[in-house]
Amino acid sequence: MPVTNHPDYQLEKDHLEETIEWIEGEKEFLEEYEGILKERLKEIRKSVRSLTDERLIANQQLYNIATKDIGSLNRSKDNPYFGRVDFQENRREERETIYIGKYGLHDRDREVPVVVDWRAPIADIYYSSHSQEVSYKSPSGEIKGNMFLKRRYEIDEGELKEIFDDKTSEDRIEDSLKGRSGFLTEALNKTTQGRLKEIVATIQDQQNKIIRSEMIRPLVVQGVAGSGKTTIALHRMAYLIYNNRRNTDANYMVIAPNKLFLNYISDILPDLGVENVFQTTFEDWALGLLHKKIGITQSSDKLNLLMNGNTEEVETITLASRMKGSLLFKKVIDNRLKQLERSLLPSVNLSMEGIDLLTYEKIQEVFLTSSVHLSLVQRIGKLHDYLKGRLKKDIKEVHERIEAIYDQKIRTIKNQAEDIEAIRKDIIALYDERDRKLEKIKDNLPVVIEEYIGKIVQPDTFQFYRSLFDKDEELEKAFANKIGQDMYAEVCRHTLEKLIKNVYENEDLGPLAYIHIKLFGIEDRNRYAHIVVDEAQDLDEFKMSVLREISMNDSFTFVGDLSQGIYSYRGINNWEKTMEKVFKDKEYNYHLLTTSYRSTIEIVALANEVIKQCKGLEAVLAEPIFRHGEKPILHQCKDEAAVLQQMVYQIKALQQEDFGSIAVICKDLHSTEMVYECLKDQFEDIHLISDHVTDFHGGVVVIPSYLSKGLEFDGVLIHRVDPSTYADTEMDIKLLYIAITRALHRVYMYCIQERAKVLEKSREFYGVK
């Protein structure tokens, strides 16, 4: 039905025009005000020298607020809101009409909200309620009332294009059964523009609960491919920052698997008006902390090796990774740190001129019992301060002790002497000696303390780590029985060989970062009020517990999918077990997402059949949102040349259908490079994605399966789904699952004559050509 036929069309059109007019007026006013503030700041800067001048700070703050508000108005003016609710609070006369948008806008003169921010408490009812009786949590408690209307809009460049009135739950079920299109399916039917986008207008009930769930507990979201985990995690970050906005010192962090992925998600937070969130990979964060140039083996090199290496090599790599990612390894490190702590101080008394100022036992006792929450090096600093303070106080007592010693000496001489005149010289010499000593103690006390502290060997993170693999009894006791003596020796040899060459692996970074924090500490500005970890199934338990060290209050969002855990040789296989181990002392929230918003019903059906066959994985199957498309197609070709020819033909056909983003997914890097070489001259906008690529452009990409994780494309072409490429192993099935689930609309698979076993069993879910 054309939007103009909607009974409220004229009313809504007028309201939209009024809102845009208000925005223009407000913008004009603020721009003028911003100009005045700019001039004022210039003047103030001329007359004041100090950056801490109160007038300067106050005006700078006003200027920043004005600039930020102008930014919000600019972003709002073409699309100021996406939803509306008509709400009447119980026991109140008036019914409120609330327009909800990406950015909240407030009319200062009339003191009313023009648009309510999607993160505001009242906006909760827009996302979570389909019935008339509703409630939401406000800072002052629960507010109950009735919702009389829930409306969604599509507005493009200031023009009202669509109005959708929300249905009751029953109507929605009927619509879905009859395949009637709604606002969400309209949104999902669109082609992708390359990067991941915000979804504020269509956040679903369960997603909304996750986004708004309490900040104080760690939260785990296990979700099938395409269930919106990444999207929701970033919306949750925006929500928490908004609701914690009074805490202006708080820092926030997003950890994603690689730089390409970071680039792929980089539009969302700024688009939600959120800036200054530190977005990084675990690897980059750890390298920044360690502050030393070291070589890192690419995780994908290792994956390639695991896919193609010999059995013995694969076993060593797997066991080494598991050991280094385990909490048992952390326990060994904790014990070794304790030993280091006990042996760090020189086992001598602090003495001077033959007088013991402080015994080793006393110094050790102070060191071991005070400021234990600090790092070892910070505690050395504290001990230094303690010694200075303590000896300054004790100096009087030391003086008295020296005077007593000399008094005693002089008394003895006097008692033994027959002629007092004869010993006068000796007595004077003793008095001189005493005075010299007293003087020296006063002058040299700081030097003696410095010398004592100087004797403490400063710990070194890398040396400490290396020593663990060099015949460490405790490590051996912990692991040799578990993995076998020979294998343990091999793991240590393999690690030492690399460490000596200054080459580290991803799994070394968790322990190294942990040791570094325990030795040197971490500043408050490097701690985070909330940390989002995407693809969290690829972290190991050790890395998760390291992240606890930099979290202010264990506020985390971990999102991941065990079915996509291709690093499961080191990663997480069971959320419950992992969370109970890592957050032993803490309760956590868990959500399971099963709806796939990305792919059509036909693609989800095939992906489900594939992942079902993964042994040892209790895969959660995806439920698609009601959106049909073409059935996936398998092309059986006679040779590689025919595969490539078919692919070229298919890509061109997809491009003609206006599918902007197309991926050719190959299993490993080697085949990716080969295919790219063959296709690159056929298309203008084609890109090879390898480990070092950091920019995501869309267009046609040729990409290895493991790097495609997290990304999405309109059409996906899967190279060589032959039995020799995709074997019946956990890793290969997961990689094929990942490849299939990258597609929004179309999947094409190519094999030479025979298809992989996993596809044999799912024949009815794709067509064959």
Ligand SMILES: Nc1ncnc2c1ncn2[C@@H]1O[C@H](COP(=O)(O)OP(=O)(O)OP(=O)(O)O)[C@@H](O)[C@H]1O
């Ligand atoms: N409520 C929603 N409204 C509109 N689109 C949505 C919604 N939820 C998810 N999507 C879309 O579904 C797609 C998948 O989202 P996202 O990449 O966040 O999923 P994911 O669970 O992280 O996937 P994967 O595990 O495969 O990486 C995206 O295009 C996203 O915009």
